[in-house]
Amino acid sequence: MIPYGRQDISQNDIDAVIDVLKSDFLTQGPMVPRFEKVVAEHVGASHALAVNSATSALHIACLALGIGKGDWLWTTPITFVASANCGLYCGAKVDFVDIDSRSYNICPESLERKLNQAELDGKLPKVVVVVHLCGQPCDMFAIRALSKRFRFSIIEDASHAIGGKYRDEFIGAGRYSDITVFSFHPVKIITTAEGGMALTNSDLLAEKMSLYRSHGITRDPALMIGEPDGSWYYQQIELGYNYRMTELQAALGISQMDRLDHFVSCRHQIADRYNELLKVLPITLPWQHSDSYSGLHLYVIRLKLNAINKTHKEVFEELRALGIGVNLHYIPVHTQPYYQKMGFKVGDFPNAESYYTEAISLPMYPLLTLEQQRDVVLALAKAIESDVVWG
Numbered sequence: 119m120i121p122y123g124r125q126d127i128s129q130n131d132i133d134a135v136i137d138v139l140k141s142d143f144l145t146q147g148p149m150v151p152r153f154e155k156v157v158a159e160h161v162g163a164s165h166a167l168a169v170n171s172a173t174s175a176l177h178i179a180c181l182a183l184g185i186g187k188g189d190w191l192w193t194t195p196i197t198f199v200a201s202a203n204c205g206l207y208c209g210a211k212v213d214f215v216d217i218d219s220r221s222y223n224i225c226p227e228s229l230e231r232k233l234n235q236a237e238l239d240g241k242l243p244k245v246v247v248v249v250h251l252c253g254q255p256c257d258m259f260a261i262r263a264l265s266k267r268f269r270f271s272i273i274e275d276a277s278h279a280i281g282g283k284y285r286d287e288f289i290g291a292g293r294y295s296d297i298t299v300f301s302f303h304p305v306k307i308i309t310t311a312e313g314g315m316a317l318t319n320s321d322l323l324a325e326k327m328s329l330y331r332s333h334g335i336t337r338d339p340a341l342m343i344g345e346p347d348g349s350w351y352y353q354q355i356e357l358g359y360n361y362r363m364t365e366l367q368a369a370l371g372i373s374q375m376d377r378l379d380h381f382v383s384c385r386h387q388i389a390d391r392y393n394e395l396l397k398v399l400p401i402t403l404p405w406q407h408s409d410s411y412s413g414l415h416l417y418v419i420r421l422k423l424n425a426i427n428k429t430h431k432e433v434f435e436e437l438r439a440l441g442i443g444v445n446l447h448y449i450p451v452h453t454q455p456y457y458q459k460m461g462f463k464v465g466d467f468p469n470a471e472s473y474y475t476e477a478i479s480l481p482m483y484p485l486l487t488l489e490q491q492r493d494v495v496l497a498l499a500k501a502i503e504s505d506v507v508w509g
């Protein structure tokens with residue numbers, strides 16, 4: 119089976135992890151701060167906090183932004199459940215904004231309409247989590263303008279987007295948001311096995327996230343209530359968690375960062391080839407915004423079902439049967455049973471639901487060979503009974 123995504127681990131990556139295993143520190147050593155510095159400097163952010171997953175990063179981001187009981191968090195229905203669950207962890211309520219049918223990202227016009235209504239109802243969101251789906255940046259300029267007008271904070275869930283750019287700045291630079299989150303799960307652009315990071319340009323948000331990452335404990339006398347008892351002393355001043363990243367993971371992350379630009383450019387080469395080969399098929403190819411450079415975590419096509427004699431499910435299953443590990447990103451979050459129990463219904467977000475009935479993620483990762491890509495293209499042509507010319 120050709121998977122839809124997979125990691126690329128080099129000998130340098132392996133050596134970096136082995137060196138840590140032979141060193142004094144498996145956790146809480148020099149590698150985590152070094153990894154944070156490498157990523158922060160690369161993307162142009164003031165602070166970066168490495169954690170054990172993007173899910174944890176989303177959680178501490180929400181906590182730092184002060185969202186809690188009685189507050190609303192809004193996000194897109196076309197995302198991994200973690201982008202919404204982080205609001206629920208904090209006791210907040212979650213709602214969704216439909217996607218733009220071209221970019222598949224949160225639609226700024228729908229967001230504005232919903233904000234206008236929420237203002238009348240006294241239910242404006244405290245936080246909006248935007249997701250750069252497939253690595254394609256959201257319309258951050260428009261969303262930032264709305265956040266100033268309606269006073270909400272923005273978290274960029276950039277789990278798909280490290281290495282991508284919006285208006286000539288790397289995703290993570292944070293010009294249009296309060297906090298940006300990356301994921302380093304093996305299918306993502308760079309990996310630390312499990313792992314994530316939260317980036318911000320705010321000293322205060324960084325300090326808060328740092329507390330929430332590690333039990334709410336500080337060793338900084340400036341943050342303590344009263345004087346420290348002695349050099350052993352620490353204080354718990356918040357209720358935090360253990361969301362720390364290990365030294366092994368950080369060393370892998372530092373080593374992977376050496377190839378970030380290479381990984382993203384490989385993804386662009388693969389996408390360009392797909393774009394060229396697939397353009398004759400009755401499918402919609404991914405749209406690219408002219409003012410951004412996608413991280414291209416995913417390559418999602420949409421079937422034009424009225425031009426195909428099969429259902430979406432039949433095409434999907436046939437591709438799997440042909441050894442192509444296609445996937446579907448994502449099942450609209452509001453249709454999950456857990457969210458249905460909260461009152462969301464099928465029909466609430468029509469663009470998201472219509473996307474779900476047509477979307478297929480094709481294999482996309484740097485190690486995908488030309489031959490494998492040919493197999494994917496031929497299998498897809500076969501599955502939708504269309505002719506395609508390879509070569």
Ligand SMILES: *Cc1c(COP(=O)(O)O)cnc(C)c1O
Nearest residue numbers: 171172173198200277301303313
């Ligand atoms: C992968 C992913 C996450 C969760 O990342 P983890 O590191 O696995 O916790 C969150 N949001 C999106 C959009 C993702 O793709």
